[in-house]
Amino acid sequence: MKQFTKLAFAGVLAALTAGAAQAQELYTPNLAYRTGPFAATGIPLMNGQSDYMAMLNARDGGIGGVMVNAEECETGYSTEKGVECYEKTKGKAIVTQPWSTGITLQVLPKTNVDMIPILASGYGFSPMMDGKVFQWAYNTPAGYxxxxxxxxxxxxxxxxxxxxxxxxxxxxxxxxxxxxxxxxxxxxxxxxxxxxxxxxxxxxxxxxxxxxxxxxxxxxxxxxxxxxxxxxxxxxxxxxxxxxxxxxxxxxxxxxxxxxxxxxxxxxxxxxxxWSFPNLDAPVMADIKKHVIDAGLSKTDETEMKGVFYSRGIIISAILAEGIRVAQAEYDVAEINAEQLRWGLENINMTEARIEELGLTGMVPPFATSCSNHTGHSGGWMLEWDGEKFVKVSEHLTANVAAYTELAQQNAKDYADANAPWPMAEGCEG
CATH class of the missing domain: 3.40.50.2300 (Response regulator)
Incomplete structure (x- = not known):
């Protein structure tokens, strides 16, 4: 009997320890595509995303004192595999990053049931800009x-x-x-x-x-x-x-x-x-080099780091990290859940000063989200290939969003009607 009690206690202790260990992380899975016909673009994007989160873990002990688990689930850009990855990771995820318009469209109706926010930075279904209808979906900071x-x-x-x-x-x-x-x-x-x-x-x-x-x-x-x-x-x-x-x-x-x-x-x-630009002199690049590259924690190389897509991966993870921080501050809890992150993602305010604070100077334009605006509409720059690299050839451009807001709202309504019953964000005005 004593032996049974000892074993039972050990089992309970193990379960509690495992539970505590699991709770001590922010699980932000990435539906990556390092293989397949789109791998050439996927690899630098995933490297940038991964390196930024690794830098936060190494430099700051994660976000708000909680380590980030940015595990990748390989999709090869296949919609079918992407949905499998979503189902596999959704149990403890606080966000899903589909990385394909096709996967996004498949996952979009599931998030209302599973209550997990989609972060589809710069891609996905454009009417997701209407946060009143798509309360769990974000294509921040700019849409197609x-x-x-x-x-x-x-x-x-x-x-x-x-x-x-x-x-x-x-x-x-x-x-x-x-x-x-x-x-x-x-x-x-x-x-x-x-x-x-x-x-x-x-x-x-x-x-x-x-x-x-x-x-x-x-x-x-x-x-x-x-x-x-x-x-x-x-x-x-x-x-x-x-x-x-x-x-x-x-x-x-x-x-x-x-x-x-x-x-x-x-x-x-x-x-x-x-909506992103590689600024090699930005402080974040020095921090990534010090805490991730020099520590042998990255899969990138010197050439890739200079490119547009690697830096865009950094920006995407920085947007997610900012959403997490905003949620932590609002709910006064470090280990936020998916619903709390949803609020965080729709209350981001990336001012020039905040961009500077994050060490992202010159890498992304300012933008803000709200419960009704899930895109942010940051605008961007026209880049031109000079024979060796991309350079900015325009001032900050901003889209004429008012011209297609009505179209977005109508398309969002049509989508909701076609997928009824579709829950709306009641009381969302701003």
């Missing part, structure tokens, strides 16, 4: 409709678009089709012709048919909504067909240094809108 508006705004700043032709070269995937409602509305308003040219997943590396179509069309501009291997394929074809690179612009996922490095000087003039 913001990107479409800023690209057209930039072009219009150079010349009238009336009578012009724009070829919209896009991945034939939910991600590639996402900006079409805004681009179509802008085409009607500004008087330009928009010609969508889809690129299938199997055509990403061989786009000869699409570029033959572009040669015949002779558009004034090519706007590219590409991802992974599609970007390198398109840029290589553009150079080969002698399309003027200064007239080719991409979304922020089409501005990857490694893709342009393939063509080098020949890619000079290519542009990409971006």
């Amino acid at each position: 409709w913001d990107a479409a508006d800023m690209i057209i705004q930039y072009l219009e700043g150079m010349e009238s678009l009336d009578g012009k032709t724009i070829a919209f070269l896009h991945l034939d995937h939910p991600f590639g089709k996402e900006p079409l409602p805004v681009l179509e509305a802008l085409a009607e308003e500004k008087g330009f012709t928009l010609n969508p040219i889809p690129v299938g997943l199997k055509e990403m590396q061989n786009q000869s048919a699409q570029w033959l179509q572009i040669r015949r069309m002779r558009p004034d501009y090519v706007v590219m909504w590409g991802w992974g291997a599609m970007n390198a394929g398109a840029i290589t074809e553009a150079v080969k067909t002698k399309f003027p690179m200064e007239n080719m612009l991409g979304v922020w996922w089409s501005g990857h240094d490694a893709d342009l490095a393939i063509v080098g000087e020949a890619g000079k003039g290519y542009k990409s809108i971006s």
Whole structure:
């Protein structure tokens, strides 16, 4: 009997110890894609995200004194695997980071039931900007409709678009089709012709048919909504067909240094809108080098660290960390839960002063979220490839959000109606 009591006590003690150990972390799983056709873009993004959290753990003992567990679940950018990863990690997660518009759309209705916030920085379903409807989803700090508006705004700043032709070269995937409602509305308003040219997943590396179509069309501009291997394929074809690179612009996922490095000087003039920028002199970079790189805790290298995507990964993790801090302060608890983080993510105020405090100087524009605004609409900069690297060639651009707010609200309502019963954020006004 004594032996049983001893064993029973040991079991209880082990359970309590395991429970305490589990509680002493902030579990922020990342649905990573370091493999598959989009790995070239996934790797630097994941490295940036991972290194920032590792830096906080090493330098600060985590966030608010609690260590961050930023475990990765590999999806290969597959929607099916992404949903499997979501189901596998949701039990103790305080956030889910789907890393694909396709995965986001599959997970979106689940979060209302599971009560886990989605952080889909700069991607996903654009009407997620409406926090009253999508109370668990955030595409902070900028959405695809913001990107479409800023690209057209930039072009219009150079010349009238009336009578012009724009070829919209896009991945034939939910991600590639996402900006079409805004681009179509802008085409009607500004008087330009928009010609969508889809690129299938199997055509990403061989786009000869699409570029033959572009040669015949002779558009004034090519706007590219590409991802992974599609970007390198398109840029290589553009150079080969002698399309003027200064007239080719991409979304922020089409501005990857490694893709342009393939063509080098020949890619000079290519542009990409971006809500992040690699500032190697920012204090955060020195902290990551000291606490993570020099400690042998990173998978990155010197070349990758200089690029747009590595620094964007840093910004994404910094946004998540800020949401966690805001929630910790509001609820006066370090080990926050998913519902508390939801509040934190919709109460971020990234002022210039706060960006400076976090050591992110020049790396992201200011933005703020609220219960009704889950995007933040930070705006961004137009970046241009100078033959060796991306440089800023515009002042801070901001999207004309008012022009598509009604469209977003209608699309959000349609989505909610189609997925009824759909819980709304009652009393959300600001």
